[in-house]
Amino acid sequence: MMNFIDRYIMPFANKLGNNKHLLAIRDALVGMIAITMVGSLAVLLNNLGAVPGIGKPYEKMMVSLFGETWNTLGSDIWWGTLAFMTIFAVFGISYKLARSYGDDGFEAMLVAAACFFLLVPQVGNVTITPEGGEAVTGGAWGFIGWNYFNATALFTGIIVAIAATEIFVRLSRVKYLVIKLPDGVPPAVARSFAKLLPGMATIFTVGLFGLVLRKFISDGAYLNDWLNKVLVTPLTGAVDSLPFALLIVFLVHGFWAIGLHGPNILGGITTPLMTKLGQENLNMYAQGVTDLDKYNVLSGAFLDAFVYLGGSGATLGLLVAMFIAGRKRHKQLLALGTPPGVFQINEPILFGLPIVLNPIWFVPFILGPIVMTIVAYLSISLGMVHPVVADIPWVTPAIIGGLLATGGHVSGAVLAAVNLAISIGIYLPFVIAQGRIESRREREQAAGKKDDTLAV
Structure with missing residues (x-):
């Protein structure tokens, strides 16, 4: 398997990841994050009045503070x-x-x-x-x-x-x-x-x-x-479809599993596609479009809000599963990995556990995000959850990201929480199995040392 990866997959992944054109696209769009973030925030603040439950009080508060033209600043920021x-x-x-x-x-x-x-x-x-x-x-x-x-x-x-x-x-x-x-x-x-x-x-x-x-x-x-x-x-x-979403998620995590940064390798291809769909949603939201069927599903921060919970592989679910299983062996790893994991930074877990090049973790690492993508895509496409209408930083904590990405709709937070629970459920059996494997290995090593001592 490793020979196959080294011979066929690694050269292709390295070539794709080092392509000058894809790198230029990715770096330029990432460099524009201040522009897209403040524009998204302006659209979000101008349209919170459409959120059920908080809309009317919010609009009354803004009018009382800034007058009838309170949304002019947000409109100007969006335009610029x-x-x-x-x-x-x-x-x-x-x-x-x-x-x-x-x-x-x-x-x-x-x-x-x-x-x-x-x-x-x-x-x-x-x-x-x-x-x-x-x-x-x-x-x-x-x-x-x-x-x-x-x-x-x-x-x-x-x-x-x-x-x-x-x-x-x-x-x-x-x-x-x-x-x-x-x-x-x-x-x-x-x-x-x-x-x-x-x-x-x-x-x-x-x-x-x-x-x-x-x-x-x-x-x-x-x-x-x-x-x-x-x-x-x-x-x-074709991009705004469940098969394409699953393809993206599978490739991203397949690259990570062999030690390559999947989002960076594919970013030059996926970022402009999803950014375009996300901006279309932002524009419709800014214009007050209420027909959810007109919005794109796989758009903007969809993956960051509902799939990459804790980072690629939804490793926040893995951290919670390790806490539940009482993995004292990884106490230091949990202490180091949990704070950044809350903010979607999971390199300490990917390389510290490790997940990279570790076949034991391949299945939950890839399967979890695939299941979460299916749940998130169907939930939005069926109208159960509001579509993504705001750009959010990729470091936004789970659940909060779902709330903000959907324009403050509680359904976004609920979907993110459900997906987090799904990731915990998928990781937990593997955490328990890994613990049993390690315990059995320790007993065998202890028995081997005891036999050597008796022999002496």
């Missing part, structure tokens, strides 16, 4: 953060990717942003109602829909950022395109002129591509609209 998420992603991904190639990244991210903007429609449909006249709808230059900047265009932004950066970095290495200025020129100016022609060539190339796309391929549709039609919409529909 989540509404422009794709723009931030383009800058971040291009910068990170260029840096991975040894470039300083500054010019690359500006060129990538210019390439993205030139692929956005320049004309928007605007309805104007003259005083005393009828409404007139038509195209107006300079009006750009915000859907081209928020999470709806995230895939387009990722593609453009990667493509533009790759072109720019490669052209920057062509010595015939590099303009060298005298030594007395300030370094900043020299660097800008050195990459002047590569930057211009990159923008021209992407612009020509956009023109060819509209003229001969997409029937006049711009890149984002065309991708949504042929790729993003079908792919997103």
